[in-house]
Amino acid sequence: MEPERSLGEEKIFSGKIIKVSRYTVELSNGIKTTREVVRHPGAAAILPYDEATGKVYLVTQFRFPVGQTLLEVPAGKLDIAGEDPLECAKRELLEETGMSAARFEYLGYIFTTPGFSDEKIHLFLALKLEKVAELSTDEDELVDVVETDWREFLKWCEEGRITDAKTLALALRSRRFLEGRE
């Protein structure tokens, strides 16, 4: 038996990016309650790492919901539900940093906030980088690129200068890949 069984969905909002529904559910103990769910198409996030120089490339972007400019890894939504996350990663890396990568390591996915949303972000480490274009972000997405050392980036994640959850998750998974287990 499912731990929580839907007894009905009330569709509340269908926006440009998110959809919101409220479900009536029955729990395994028989109790009835409601669940508010924000549907999101999913996304890909990329840490571009230059093996020759030890540099990583981040972006700063004003985030209206939190009212702050945040330092994050390049990332973007899947264009269509079911878009290959790797294709999304390649596109967003190019759009936000002007770079392509000859090698992508898939580092699994995360759920950003599974208590109220289904948003799933696929994590990639991008290697063998090449600068191929000027930036070409969407007109309503203004980003700047920040270049720093891998160890400095890790410190920013650990010490709290970086607060974006997907960026911290990608730092943890990338660290395993780049430095191994001690």
Add this chain to the structure above:
Amino acid sequence: MEPERSLGEEKIFSGKIIKVSRYTVELSNGIKTTREVVRHPGAAAILPYDEATGKVYLVTQFRFPVGQTLLEVPAGKLDIAGEDPLECAKRELLEETGMSAARFEYLGYIFTTPGFSDEKIHLFLALKLEKVAELSTDEDELVDVVETDWREFLKWCEEGRITDAKTLALALRSRRFLEGRE
């Protein structure tokens, strides 16, 4: 000048946990667009770590939005906007694991998904643990406690058995605290 200036808010939904609004905004380049925002009261997440045994305590919980039972650190919403995150951390630790902690290390906060929500989660490492009560979660929140070693927990985060973003972020920040920089 603010990078994005609100020209108006359309309130869409006010639920038990989230509120949803759509804003019309003007960007610094003059372009007008919309932003969909999910307001959340904020939360605290806690990694309980027993220094004597090296054990950490996690919880499993069915997450309706993603349709899966996830392995996560104990966590919960701030009861009221402006509740002291430390008080929230103490309450949630007790409710979800039956333990109290004589020492809490604050490891900063994260934004779980700043592209569409203001949800901010405060991260704590709980030390000097003591078992003080049976579990007493809310009746619509059914959780089980999982005990494992710190290094095993870190491996689960790195290798993808754990997919919850706040748990990965807390693993990264806790690692710095427990193991230092190499």
